[in-house]
Amino acid sequence: MSEGSESAEPVLVTLSTPPRRSLVDGLVRNIGASPAAPTLELDAPDTGIADFLAHVAHSDTGFVARTSSGERALAIVAATAAALCGEDIGAALRAPDIAFLTSLKPPAVEAVRSVLRAIETEAADRVNAALRVLNGG
Numbered sequence: 001m002s003e004g005s006e007s008a009e010p011v012l013v014t015l016s017t018p019p020r021r022s023l024v025d026g027l028v029r030n031i032g033a034s035p036a037a038p039t040l041e042l043d044a045p046d047t048g049i050a051d052f053l054a055h056v057a058h059s060d061t062g063f064v065a066r067t068s069s070g071e072r073a074l075a076i077v078a079a080t081a082a083a084l085c086g087e088d089i090g091a092a093l094r095a096p097d098i099a100f101l102t103s104l105k106p107p108a109v110e111a112v113r114s115v116l117r118a119i120e121t122e123a124a125d126r127v128n129a130a131l132r133v134l135n136g137g
Helices: 046-056 070-085 089-094 098-102 106-115 124-136
Strands: 028-030 039-041 063-066 116-121
Touching: 028 124, 039 046, 046 070, 046 089, 070 089, 070 098, 070 106, 070 116, 070 124, 098 124, 106 116, 116 124
Parallel strands: 028 116, 039 063, 063 116
Antiparallel strands: none
């Protein structure tokens, strides 16, 4: 070895799988506590919500949903996934497919969470209770 050369020694690096992000953990927030993004009121008609989701699912902005209904909160998670997958958004709003949602792989969960940034509500306990079914996957 020539003078000034350094020997290359192996460096041990611990590799671990990053924790899987939940579809709903941290999703529910108080009104006004979310990142700046378009807001969608979930008491709007399903056709208006479907039109909004068809557009926002392919934008860079994402959106914040607002509701006090646990049922509508669950529906918007399902409808957001449907919009991203090219599925029937209206059907997802009417009858969320819990088995499908809980089987989403990490890249799909990230996609949903990058579009649905938050659900703002004044009824956090009710909304969180309804969304709890999505933590079973």
